[in-house]
Amino acid sequence: MSGKRAAILDAATRVFLEYGYGAASMGTIAVAAGVSKQTVYSHFGSKDALFGAIVRERCDRLLQPIRIADDHGKNPTAVLTGIASRFVTLIMNPESRALFRAVVAESARFPELAEAFYRSGPALAVDNLAAYLGEVDARGALKVAKPVLSARLFFGMLRGDLHLRLLLGIGPEPSAREIDAMVDHAVETFLAAHRR
Amino acid sequence: MSGKRAAILDAATRVFLEYGYGAASMGTIAVAAGVSKQTVYSHFGSKDALFGAIVRERCDRLLQPIRIADDHGKNPTAVLTGIASRFVTLIMNPESRALFRAVVAESARFPELAEAFYRSGPALAVDNLAAYLGEVDARGALKVAKPVLSARLFFGMLRGDLHLRLLLGIGPEPSAREIDAMVDHAVETFLAAHRR
DNA sequence: GTCTATAGATCGATAGAC
DNA sequence: GTCTATCGATCTATAGAC
Numbered sequence A, B: 001m002s003g004k005r006a007a008i009l010d011a012a013t014r015v016f017l018e019y020g021y022g023a024a025s026m027g028t029i030a031v032a033a034g035v036s037k038q039t040v041y042s043h044f045g046s047k048d049a050l051f052g053a054i055v056r057e058r059c060d061r062l063l064q065p066i067r068i069a070d071d072h073g074k075n076p077t078a079v080l081t082g083i084a085s086r087f088v089t090l091i092m093n094p095e096s097r098a099l100f101r102a103v104v105a106e107s108a109r110f111p112e113l114a115e116a117f118y119r120s121g122p123a124l125a126v127d128n129l130a131a132y133l134g135e136v137d138a139r140g141a142l143k144v145a146k147p148v149l150s151a152r153l154f155f156g157m158l159r160g161d162l163h164l165r166l167l168l169g170i171g172p173e174p175s176a177r178e179i180d181a182m183v184d185h186a187v188e189t190f191l192a193a194h195r196r
Numbered sequence C: 001g002t003c004t005a006t007a008g009a010t011c012g013a014t015a016g017a018c
Numbered sequence D: 001g002t003c004t005a006t007c008g009a010t011c012t013a014t015a016g017a018c
Helices: A003-023 A026-033 A037-044 A047-062 A076-092 A094-105 A111-139 A147-168 A176-194 B003-023 B026-033 B037-044 B047-062 B076-092 B094-105 B111-139 B147-168 B176-194
Strands: none
Touching: A003 A026, A003 A037, A003 A047, A003 A094, A003 B003, A026 A037, A026 A047, A037 A047, A047 A094, A047 A111, A076 A094, A076 A111, A076 A147, A076 A176, A094 A111, A094 A147, A094 B094, A094 B147, A111 A147, A111 B147, A147 A176, A147 B094, A147 B111, A147 B147, A147 B176, A176 B147, A176 B176, B003 B026, B003 B037, B003 B047, B003 B094, B026 B037, B026 B047, B037 B047, B047 B094, B047 B111, B076 B094, B076 B111, B076 B147, B076 B176, B094 B111, B094 B147, B111 B147, B147 B176
């Protein structure tokens, strides 16, 4: 197992996420990895396969924070704020944005990659939150009639306008204060709507 | 003024939005328009310029529904539901999705297009809703302390998980009933949170 | 396994006739 | 203005030496 394979994966990730699938060339990736083009083909077979490999690897790596179990012992405000903070931190991450852009851009050519992305990230986040919301509803802490719809709504609020601007590369990076204000506002709105 | 210019614009729109900027070729566009490649270059100069022309034209055309003035006479529930319905109908439109995908995918190469898209659509929608929310707050019908944040939250709720799935091309087209249920749930949640 | 060299195709853009 | 023909560059992928 040579270290060249890892070097190729690393270089391919950088080049694909920076330039996108179409504009990235196997030659550029080979140079960035410090190997010849043929070595890239020996390891990964084709451009499509290499793109698939780096997207899947990146999905697993980046989306891991939202998969970890939550401390359901605390009060709903603390739990929701924690979930929200981790989620916003994730989608604000420059690598996440680049990955998301690449997956969206090539979703027509690689539908199975788009689905893998969705399942390994957003779908799990919604499922986890919906389960938690059902739990607090049964416990009587909040009133959540439709946990899945409410969970989707919550993450929608958090993505909101910010995610859109970041995807489009518009304006300055939001400060930590802005992000906190946005998270707090979303949590407050959500709690106010589901107060028992 | 020949009809060929319109034919080129039309063909370019279809080809660019279907294949994306990189995968679309000037030759394909010329064939689709029924003219020679040189005629395309005579009219639009370069691939970049042609892409910019069709994106700007499409932004103006597609995003017009959310620019029209709202009937602020009715009760907040009706007004918000109307705004929400028009917004969701817009972002669900296949052409809007294709345009959005193309703009996001090329936002690094064409930042001014991304900004034009944002300004002519999402920014206006937020501004209009924020103005309305400030109005109903002053009138006492709702309690909206931060109109701009609340407006962003509202549109975020509406985009939500649905927009994400559609962008990624995942799953079946949602039915009108699902969309209505989502809109109603978002409006109810928003109103419950801002009840005076 | 890894390299150099290149095949084969396609692309954006242009030249020149009409 | 519109066409055909083509240039020069670049791309994916492969052949063959070591």
